[in-house]
Amino acid sequence: MSEAGITLQEVKIAIDTLWVLLATFLVFFMNLGFAMVESGLCRSKNTVNILTKNFIVFAIATISFWVIGFGLMFSDGNSFTGLSGLLFASGMDNSPATGDAYTGVYSSLGWAGVPFWAKFIFQLVFCGTCATIVSGAVAERIKFHSFLIFSFIICAFIYPLIGHWIWGGGWLMELGMFDFSGSTVIHSAGGWAALAGILMLGPRIGKYKMDGSTKPIYGHNMTSATIGALILWFGWFGFNPGSTLSANPEALAHIAMTTCIAAAMAILSSTVTSWITQKKPDLSMIINGCLAGLVAITAPCAFVSMTSAAVIGAIAGTLVVFSVFFWDKLRIDDPVGALSVHLVNGVFGSLAVGLFAEQSIGAELGTGALVSNGLFIDGSVSQLLAQGAGVLAVALFVFSVSMVVWAILKKTLGLRVTKEEELAGLDIGEHGMEAYSGFQIFNNL
Amino acid sequence: MSEAGITLQEVKIAIDTLWVLLATFLVFFMNLGFAMVESGLCRSKNTVNILTKNFIVFAIATISFWVIGFGLMFSDGNSFTGLSGLLFASGMDNSPATGDAYTGVYSSLGWAGVPFWAKFIFQLVFCGTCATIVSGAVAERIKFHSFLIFSFIICAFIYPLIGHWIWGGGWLMELGMFDFSGSTVIHSAGGWAALAGILMLGPRIGKYKMDGSTKPIYGHNMTSATIGALILWFGWFGFNPGSTLSANPEALAHIAMTTCIAAAMAILSSTVTSWITQKKPDLSMIINGCLAGLVAITAPCAFVSMTSAAVIGAIAGTLVVFSVFFWDKLRIDDPVGALSVHLVNGVFGSLAVGLFAEQSIGAELGTGALVSNGLFIDGSVSQLLAQGAGVLAVALFVFSVSMVVWAILKKTLGLRVTKEEELAGLDIGEHGMEAYSGFQIFNNL
């Protein structure tokens, strides 16, 4: 204890906490990003509904993750689930003590030297992100109350369980899977739940015509969509470097840069791909390209070089454009491209760890000394296999459980609004109000 | 002094300053949040006017708080006002020295170990918030220049004086009132000034019909309103934990979480209340519900448990919906619900300290060892009485002074635009421009 009335250890805890909270606030702000991208890319008649869904889903995440999710995800238990201090995150915990000094039931987070509620709130904003991914995919036709119930279930049970496997000391962590900030845990998981929802809901009226052609349904507000995309990128500077849970200077700077380069390359590659395939560079494709690059670098950001990050981003930006065409060919109607961004690139990003990871980078940055070199680094496949196992396990679990949950909701409360309500718009049908009162709007059917 | 060329004490000052400035920037950003919520919930024909008011009000706050307000609020003086170093915040001050080492005229902030201008700018953004609350309540009918003059007076005199009583070492602080981040100092104070303005202005043309019924006047842009609400929530993560004025890890994490839980519960309870009373969940009610939860937790955030925060939020979200109906029944026309959010829930939040505060939490977090247990914690009423006294004193002072100021403005410059201007919209009348040039808009009278 110096004359400053503070020890070096206390200062370290303070600076780590400051960083974790800053990252938390940035990730929280992504709620606005998702709300804007999703509502902007849909029609004006469904705007209030989409905004309300995105607004309320974080409230549901907060309560359900507090009541049950956090305990399932991070508490001591077995390889499949946490079993201690389940309700209200109320188990024993002496954070910010770390390592051997840590005594508590959330030992999978015992390495992080920040107060308990700092750990909790950071994990909470991640959980919220997972749930919002579903929102865009099922937009413009889902019943409001059924969506709310599904959101509760994914935040309270589905996300925490697969999170436990990978981040909570579970079997995929033991297997050696690495997913630094959640290409799998957050993005592909959210994507599989979204795919299940789309399959149970069916496409929007008029999207796929009898003659086999597809009717483009344009977003009503590209200003909104751009606001959303740049807020998401801004938030991702909390999302990716934040998973250090400590103000580790080399790691923070490296991860911020891999994140930035991947997004930049993805913007450029999606622009070129869109320009070639669609004749003109389509802003919604470029926006989704940017997000695809961010999703893809989320797992490998802490283990790859700048050059690898650039390559990962370039692939992601191309992948997302072809993926949008692919889902339309299958007549799987995803209004905002959530599957192409989060599912396809969540899977790609998770596998990219097995392709591009460098053990020396993980060791030097202190972000994962145990990660193995990827296939393109030294030809070994062990990391790629672990990543593949994780991707597959999460796919099977999340998709099948989600199908069951959506099916039960369909049988009981119903999933889809009436045809009349869908044509008139969910804003009037579900909320009794319009988004742009006073503006003259075509009824965009 | 180590080989790093820096002492532990200097590091502590640096990290505290970093936190105070981060919190400042977040609270500053709330200016955009207010501008968006208020303009979004009003009609398109008054959008430029509302945006301009919100934009310029922070400029006025900056200059008036610098010229006079800060000195009145925080300088040494008597129980009712500061009296030293009044003009241009130019009194003696040796910040970041603290405690006994502090020598200067702003001793009510002498406990905070950050540079003088860090203290100043943090307090400035709070002052700006108080003035913007008025803006929404008087929207769509007030003369631009009269609003600007009132804003100067509230920032230079009204807010600093009551701020002195509670945060500047004045009589309410001596009485034992606790208002951690300003449910009373900022929110109910702004609310009383707003109520006075509404009473002097009268309702908008057409709002209350002869037959006793109320005509709903819809907001023109729910996208704006949602942007605003999420920016405000984001900013509140600076507003509430920022009042620590030091990077105290346990306090920061705890307060961020009580803030988050209260907002989440308020969203859910306002959704349910709106669903029941209005048949469908109204997004503007949910937005105001969220803000109500944030306002209500502002005073008690540093003294209550997570469970209490959840209860406070749940009450706030219900309260705000009934409050909106209540003011309309009284024919008090508040276009954006500012009274229901800031006045009603500012009062409730201030009283909530007296109901839910736990002395052990204030002591453990270092946020207020002298706070007494609330009524619901151990049955004692002493804290509740102190809170009630503060609420009442601020109500009487701010409301009556505001009435006088508004009345003088009415007699001299005039408060309300002409009927023709109100019908045509203040954008053309006051600014000679439209917000959405080129868009076809119904004349929403």
Add this chain to the structure above:
Amino acid sequence: MSEAGITLQEVKIAIDTLWVLLATFLVFFMNLGFAMVESGLCRSKNTVNILTKNFIVFAIATISFWVIGFGLMFSDGNSFTGLSGLLFASGMDNSPATGDAYTGVYSSLGWAGVPFWAKFIFQLVFCGTCATIVSGAVAERIKFHSFLIFSFIICAFIYPLIGHWIWGGGWLMELGMFDFSGSTVIHSAGGWAALAGILMLGPRIGKYKMDGSTKPIYGHNMTSATIGALILWFGWFGFNPGSTLSANPEALAHIAMTTCIAAAMAILSSTVTSWITQKKPDLSMIINGCLAGLVAITAPCAFVSMTSAAVIGAIAGTLVVFSVFFWDKLRIDDPVGALSVHLVNGVFGSLAVGLFAEQSIGAELGTGALVSNGLFIDGSVSQLLAQGAGVLAVALFVFSVSMVVWAILKKTLGLRVTKEEELAGLDIGEHGMEAYSGFQIFNNL
């Protein structure tokens, strides 16, 4: 090494890195601010094009600054350009070592004790800002691909070279020019490139009539413009204090306040000037007034008193209004006022260092002990002459090189869209989509 497993020096690096990254994220977010101000002040038919340009320009900045720009700007070389470790920022560097301990090829940044990639990403977001300034000035008529190519050239070559002269150890730095956060390096440089672009493009169709009068072309969305302005101000709290590259408490707090006061005074003075000259306070003038104040304080923010900052802001806010009239009189068509904000006030702000700088402030804050007192402080002109030399040198170089680049683009790919496309809007012509699908919009020719 204490029991905390960390040294005081490591803590210092961590806190400095945290600050540099926070500032980086804030400046990054300014991309959204520029996108909103520019698109909001133009017509709806060109919105997608402007948003796309602003979105993609940061991607181009990222890649070009990484591939070549950073090396040219900061690596060891001669007085005119960096010459070491040019490609992919891959030169030797042992950051965060500082001073004598630093060994590497980027010695102009050797004083900053943060990891290499933290230095890089902070400089990158500055580079991105410079390129976006051009975007608004050439809006509503430039070919998309020609703009992209110019953006690459300014980020890879033009900006890095003049940056080397002033910040990279070049001849203007040796001459004693001070430009703390880039009134010249970023803003007037971007402004000169924009002026060259405007001259090569010519005015928009219909802007200047045969009879000598000017047709006002209104922005389509003042909500967007206000969002943009407040995001830019928010980002400027990273832009100006961030150039410390260390969490120096006194400097951070002082600079945040000079920045805030200048913006506030500029808002007030532009409001008054607009009110007097245009009869009514025009929101777009007030927005540009705010930005003008921020640009003008960017160079002197770390060397001037609060009172000087207020004077600088007041002048900037008046200057910008008359400047808008001035360019229109010259029939130089700048749709968003970029020349008035960035060029005119970038020049003014750079000269303001020579007028208002106080050596004692630079020394006390540690932001520039070698700056000389300005003309208005002690009557000496040496600093003003150095500033004038810098302003002139950058003007000549950037303007003439930009003219050549724009001319080559005009001869080869073409600069301007066809008359038909300009009338119909670039959204359809360049991107095949509309910004506000479903909304009824007048064809604002």
